[in-house]
Amino acid sequence: MLTLHQAPAAFGIGNISPFCLKLESYLRMTGVPYTAKAADYGKAPKGKIPFIEEDGSFLGDSQLIIEHLKRKHGDPLDAKLGEEDVARGHLVRRVLEDSLYWHIVYERWVTQEGWQVYKPVFEAIFPPVVGKLIVPMIRRGMTKAMHTQGLGRHRPEEILEMGKADVSAVAMVLGDKPFLLGENPASFDAALYAFIVSIIAFPVDSPLRKYTLEQQNLVRYCERFQQRFFANGPLHAPRQ
Incomplete structure (x- = not known):
């Protein structure tokens, strides 16, 4: 197992x-x-x-x-995909993981509103005393990593426009299809759901979250995906 x-x-x-x-x-x-x-x-x-x-x-x-x-x-999700679909899925995944991810980091770790919500959740991963000591160090490390990556060098309004551009591009590629590449789910849908729902579900009404919620095809997509694949426990804690 x-x-x-x-x-x-x-x-x-x-x-x-x-x-x-x-x-x-x-x-x-x-x-x-x-x-x-x-x-x-x-x-x-x-x-x-x-x-x-x-x-x-x-x-x-x-x-x-x-x-x-x-x-x-075996590869039940992607085995029958054509080369163009694989390339399209790869590009969307890279936008999500290498670009939009840093906007999620910014919303949670850098902005004060996001940090106030995220801090107690992240601290709970560690023993109480350890969490209080180590989490501020991790936050400083994440902020430094954002600066090294490049996004952290920009003004908040510039960061927002970059994030909106990523969300818009992903929404455009999805269109009105049930899944990213058509009628059937592909492995790339795992990334699409995970990164978009991470923005939508984070309970801070940031401009990026508001913009993402305006993309109704992405909202419906996340609802559809969660119902299909997480209906038996979207709220589960890690099983011990």
């Missing part, structure tokens, strides 16, 4: 981490059996979550894990 090591649930969705939520979404979409538990960061092979334990081995990085699962358990 595969063990998924991940962060806790919050905000009415399965995980505070969009990367963890992406991987669990993929597992549910493909029916690969798994159990989930709170991550032991000391075992994380790449020093981050999510990671899996399978057959006595550990593997990190959500996308590398998905590619491993395809090789080991």
Whole structure:
């Protein structure tokens, strides 16, 4: 049995981490059996979550894990996709993971309104005394990482316009299709759901969240995805 090591649930969705939520979404979409538990960061092979334990081995990085699962358990979602669809899905995933992700970081870790909501949720991952000491250090590290990545060098109004451009592009590609590439879900839908719902569900009425909620096709998409793949427990805490 595969063990998924991940962060806790919050905000009415399965995980505070969009990367963890992406991987669990993929597992549910493909029916690969798994159990989930709170991550032991000391075992994380790449020093981050999510990671899996399978057959006595550990593997990190959500996308590398998905590619491993395809090789080991088959590829029911993407096997019949054409090259153009695979390329389109890849580009959307990279926008979500390498660009829009940093807007999620900004909303949660940098803005004061977001931090007031996110801080107690993130602190709860650690023992009480440890959390109070280590979380401010992690926040400083995330802020520094945003500056190194580049988004943190911009003014708030510039950051907002960049985030809106990402959301608009993703909404345009989705259009009125049930799933990103058509009538049937593909592995790329795991990322689309995880990152968009992470913006929508975060309970701070930021300009980026308001803009995302205005994209009704994205809202309906998240509702449809959650009902199909998380109907038996969208609010679950990691299973021990």
